[in-house]
Amino acid sequence: MNRQLALMALIGLVMFCPRTWAELVVEVTKGQDDAIPIAIVPFSSPEEAAASFDVAQLVSDDLARSARFKSMARKDMIDQPHTGAKIGFDDWRRLSNDYILVGQLQPQGADRYNIVFELYNVLNRQRLLGYQISANKAGLRLASHQVADMVFEKIIGVRGAFATRIAYISVLGHLPSKTYQLMVADADGANPRVVMQSNEPLMSPAWSPDGQNLAYVSFEGRLPTVYVQLLKTGERHRVSARAGVNQAPAWSPDGRKLALTLSTREGNLDIYTLDLATQAATRITDDPGIDTEPQWSKDGQSLYFTSDRAGGPQIYRVGVQPGDKPRRLTFQGSYNARPRLSPDDSQLAFVTQEDGAYRIATMDLRGRGDVLVLTRGHFDVSPSYAPNGAEIIYASRDRGRGVLALVSADGRVQERLVSSEGEVQEPAWSPF
Amino acid sequence: MQAFLREYSRPLALSVLLHGVLLGSMLLVTFISSQQHLPPVQPLPIDAVVVDSKVLHAAQRAQTERAEQEAARARADAEAKSAAAQADADARAAEEAKTAAAKQAEAEANAANQAKAAEAEDAAKAAAAEQQKAAQAQRRSEADKAAAATQAALDARRAAEARKALEASQAAASRAAEAKQAAEAKQAAEAKQAAEAKQAADAKQAADAKRAAEEHAKQDREAELRRQLADEEHTSAVESGPLRDRYISLLRNKIQNAWIKPPSATAGVDCLVQVTQVPGGEVTGARVTQCNGDAAVRQSIENAVYRASPLPDPPDPALFERNLSLRFRPNE
Numbered sequence: 166m167n168r169q170l171a172l173m174a175l176i177g178l179v180m181f182c183p184r185t186w187a188e189l190v191v192e193v194t195k196g197q198d199d200a201i202p203i204a205i206v207p208f209s210s211p212e213e214a215a216a217s218f219d220v221a222q223l224v225s226d227d228l229a230r231s232a233r234f235k236s237m238a239r240k241d242m243i244d245q246p247h248t249g250a251k252i253g254f255d256d257w258r259r260l261s262n263d264y265i266l267v268g269q270l271q272p273q274g275a276d277r278y279n280i281v282f283e284l285y286n287v288l289n290r291q292r293l294l295g296y297q298i299s300a301n302k303a304g305l306r307l308a309s310h311q312v313a314d315m316v317f318e319k320i321i322g323v324r325g326a327f328a329t330r331i332a333y334i335s336v337l338g339h340l341p342s343k344t345y346q347l348m349v350a351d352a353d354g355a356n357p358r359v360v361m362q363s364n365e366p367l368m369s370p371a372w373s374p375d376g377q378n379l380a381y382v383s384f385e386g387r388l389p390t391v392y393v394q395l396l397k398t399g400e401r402h403r404v405s406a407r408a409g410v411n412q413a414p415a416w417s418p419d420g421r422k423l424a425l426t427l428s429t430r431e432g433n434l435d436i437y438t439l440d441l442a443t444q445a446a447t448r449i450t451d452d453p454g455i456d457t458e459p460q461w462s463k464d465g466q467s468l469y470f471t472s473d474r475a476g477g478p479q480i481y482r483v484g485v486q487p488g489d490k491p492r493r494l495t496f497q498g499s500y501n502a503r504p505r506l507s508p509d510d511s512q513l514a515f516v517t518q519e520d521g522a523y524r525i526a527t528m529d530l531r532g533r534g535d536v537l538v539l540t541r542g543h544f545d546v547s548p549s550y551a552p553n554g555a556e557i558i559y560a561s562r563d564r565g566r567g568v569l570a571l572v573s574a575d576g577r578v579q580e581r582l583v584s585s586e587g588e589v590q591e592p593a594w595s596p597f
Numbered sequence: 598m599q600a601f602l603r604e605y606s607r608p609l610a611l612s613v614l615l616h617g618v619l620l621g622s623m624l625l626v627t628f629i630s631s632q633q634h635l636p637p638v639q640p641l642p643i644d645a646v647v648v649d650s651k652v653l654h655a656a657q658r659a660q661t662e663r664a665e666q667e668a669a670r671a672r673a674d675a676e677a678k679s680a681a682a683q684a685d686a687d688a689r690a691a692e693e694a695k696t697a698a699a700k701q702a703e704a705e706a707n708a709a710n711q712a713k714a715a716e717a718e719d720a721a722k723a724a725a726a727e728q729q730k731a732a733q734a735q736r737r738s739e740a741d742k743a744a745a746a747t748q749a750a751l752d753a754r755r756a757a758e759a760r761k762a763l764e765a766s767q768a769a770a771s772r773a774a775e776a777k778q779a780a781e782a783k784q785a786a787e788a789k790q791a792a793e794a795k796q797a798a799d800a801k802q803a804a805d806a807k808r809a810a811e812e813h814a815k816q817d818r819e820a821e822l823r824r825q826l827a828d829e830e831h832t833s834a835v836e837s838g839p840l841r842d843r844y845i846s847l848l849r850n851k852i853q854n855a856w857i858k859p860p861s862a863t864a865g866v867d868c869l870v871q872v873t874q875v876p877g878g879e880v881t882g883a884r885v886t887q888c889n890g891d892a893a894v895r896q897s898i899e900n901a902v903y904r905a906s907p908l909p910d911p912p913d914p915a916l917f918e919r920n921l922s923l924r925f926r927p928n929e
Contacts, residue, residue, distance in 0.1 A: 199857050200857075201857050263857075263900055263904070286896065286900070288899070288900050288903035288904065289883075289899060289900075289903065320859075320893065320896070321859050321860065321893055322859045322860065322861045322891050322892065322893025322894065323859075323860055323861070323893075555860070575860070
C-alpha cells in the first residue's frame with residue numbers, strides 16, 4: 166500500500182512539474198544596424214537561357230541596393246545547389262550566411278520560362294519560401310524583381326518595392342534647343358522609355374492610384390496645361406487648361422479627382438479639386454498668399470499643401486469639406502515645402518532649408534511631430550515615397566548635373582541613381 | 598542502259614533490297630522511339646503557398662507537445678498498469694491468503710462442529726439408549742451401537758487431548774529456544790563488552806601517542822569547515838553577485854551585436870526567447886515564446902541567438918545554465 170502511494174506521488178511529480186527555464190533573464194535593447202548576409206546562388210539554366218538572363222544577379226543587385234542585405238560573392242561559394250535538398254547548411258553557416266536563395270530558370274517551350282526558387286534560413290534550416298513564377302523572355306526582369314520583393318518581405322517584414330516603376334522628367338540639350346521628356350523606368354532605373362516629349366517644359370508627373378495613368382503639366386501650348394495620359398496606349402486627355410496657372414496635379418485616393426493649383430484673374434494661386442468626370446472645380450483654399458503643391462491624405466478627407474501666407478513657405482493641412490480652416494504643421498526653419506505623405510500617413514516628407522541648402526526632411530505625424538533631416542546635399546528636392554514607405558526618391562545635383570537619389574525613410578541608407586545623359590528631375594514613385 | 602541493267606541486275610537487285618531493309622529498319626526505329634514518350638517534365642514539388650515560419654513552429658511545437666503528452670500519458674498508463682498489476686497481484690495474494698485462512702477456519706470449524714455434533718449426538722444417543730434400556734432391554738444392538746459411538750467420541754476426545762499435549766510440548770520447546778537465544782545473546786553481549794573493554798584499554802594505552810595526531814585531525818577538521826564555509830559563501834556570491842551580473846552582460850553584449858533589427862522592431866516590442874546551450878556555449882535551440890512583434894522580429898531574434906553562438910563562457914562555471922531566457926526589448 167505504501168509502495169503504491171509512493172508510486173502515485175512520483176507520477177504526480179513527473180506530470181505536474183513545469184519545464185523549468187533558468188531565471189537568467191538577459192535584456193537586449195539594442196540591435197546592430199547591419200546588413201543581413203544572404204547567399205544568392207546562381208540559378209541553374211540551360212545555356213541559351215543563361216546567356217539571356219541572370220535571375221540571381223538581378224535579385225542580388227536589388228537586395229544589395231536596399232542596403233538591408235549583403236549578398237555573398239559568387240567566387241566565395243564552394244557549392245552551387247539549385248534545390249533545397251542539395252543545400253549543405255553547415256557549410257553555408259560556416260560561411261556566415263543567414264539565408265540562402267536557390268533556384269532554376271526552366272525553359273517551357275517557345276518564349277516561356279519558369280523561375281523556380283526556394284528561400285531557406287541557414288541558421289535553423291527552415292524553408293521560408295517556395296515559389297514558381299512564369300514569364301516570357303521580356304518579363305524575366307519583372308519576375309526577378311518579384312522574387313526579390315518576396316525575399317525582402319519574408320525577411321524584413323516589409324513588402325518589397327523592386328517590381329515597381331518611377332516616372333521622372335529628363336532634360337536634354339541646352340537652351341535654346343532643350344528637349345523635355347516624361348520618362349517611366351523600372352525602380353532600378355532599367356528599361357527607361359519615353360512617355361511624352363516636348364520642346365517646352367514638362368513638369369510634376371503624378372501617378373494615378375491604379376498605376377495606369379500619369380497626370381502632368383505641359384507647357385507645349387505656351388500656357389501650363391494639365392494632361393492625363395494612359396500609359397498602355399499613350400492616349401491622353403487635357404483635363405485643365407484654365408486661364409492663368411494650372412499646375413501641381415495630385416490624384417485623390419479613389420482616382421476620381423485631381424487636386425491642383427489654379428489662379429484667379431488677379432494671379433492669386435489657390436488649391437482646387439477637379440472632378441475628372443464632370444470637370445467641376447471646387448475651391449479649397451482662399452488666401453491672398455500662394456497656396457500650391459497639394460497632396461491628399463490616405464482617407465481623401467484632407468489636403469496637405471505649401472503656402473507662404475505667413476511669409477515664407479510652410480506646410481499646412483486643410484479638410485476638403487468647404488470652409489475648413491488650414492492649420493500650419495511646420496514651424497522649424499524658414500522654408501518647408503513640397504509635402505509628400507508616406508503610404509500609411511504616418512510620416513510627411515518635405516523639402517527644408519538648412520544652412521542655406523535644400524534637404525529632404527521627414528516629420529512624424531503620429532507622435533510629437535519630430536522633424537528629421539535625412540539628406541546632406543545642397544539641392545535635394547522633390548521627394549516621393551516608395552509604395553512600401555521604406556524609401557524616398559528625390560532629385561539632387563551631382564557636380565552641377567540633375568540626378569535622382571534614394572534615402573531610406575529612417576535616413577540610414579542613401580543611394581544615387583545616375584542617368585547616362587542629361588538632367589533628371591521630379592521623380593515620382595509608382596504605386597504597387 | 599539495258600545492257601548495263603542486265604549486266605548488273607543481280608547487284609542492283611541486292612542493293613535495292615539492302616536499301617529497302619535499311620530504310621525499313623530506320624522507320625521502325627523512328628516509330629518505336631516516337632512511341633516512347635519522354636517522361637513529362639515533373640515540376641518541382643513547390644508549394645504555391647508561403648510557409649509561415651510561425652505556423653510551422655507552432656505546428657512543430659504542438660506536435661512535440663502532443664508527442665510529449667502522449668509519452669507522458671503512455672508512461673503514466675504503464676506505471677498505473679504496473680501499479681494496478683501489483684495491486685492485482687497483492688489483492689490476489691490477499692484473496693488467496695484469505696481463502697486459505699477461510700478454508701482453514703472452515704476446516705477447523707468443521708472439525709469442531711463435527712466433534713460437537715458427535716458429542717451432542719453421543720449425548721442424545723446415550724440418553725436415548727438409557728431410555729430405551731429402561732423401556733426395552735431388547736434393543737441391545739442399538740445399545741451396542743451407542744457404545745461404539747461413545748467409544749468414537751472417547752477416541753476423539755483422546756485425540757484432542759493428545760493434540761493439546763503436543764501443542765503444550767511445542768510451546769515448551771519454543772520457550773526453551775527463546776531461553777537459549779537469550780542466553781546466547783547475553784553471552785555475546787558479555788563477549789562484546791569484554792572486547793569493548795579491551796578496546797577501551799587499548800585506546801587508553803594509545804591515547805598519549807595519539808594526542809598529537811588528534812590535534813592535527815582537529816586542525817584539519819577546522820580547515821575543512823572553513824573551506825566549506827568559503828565554498829558556500831562563494832556559491833551564494835556567484836548566484837547573486839557581481840559575477841552573475843557580469844555573465845548576463847557578457848551574454849547581452851554578444852547577442853545584441855548579433856541582432857539585426859528589422860524595421861518593425863521598434864520601441865514597445867517585447868519578446869522572450871528560450872535558448873538551449875551546451876557546455877562550451879554552442880546554441881542548440883532558440884525559440885521565441887512570447888512576442889508582440891511580427892514574424893520578421895521573431896525570426897531576427899532567433900537568428901541573433903544562433904549568430905551569437907558560441908555564447909560566452911560564464912566567469913564562473915557554477916553559473917552555467919543549459920537553458921536561458923532572453924528578453925528582447927528594443928528601446929528607441
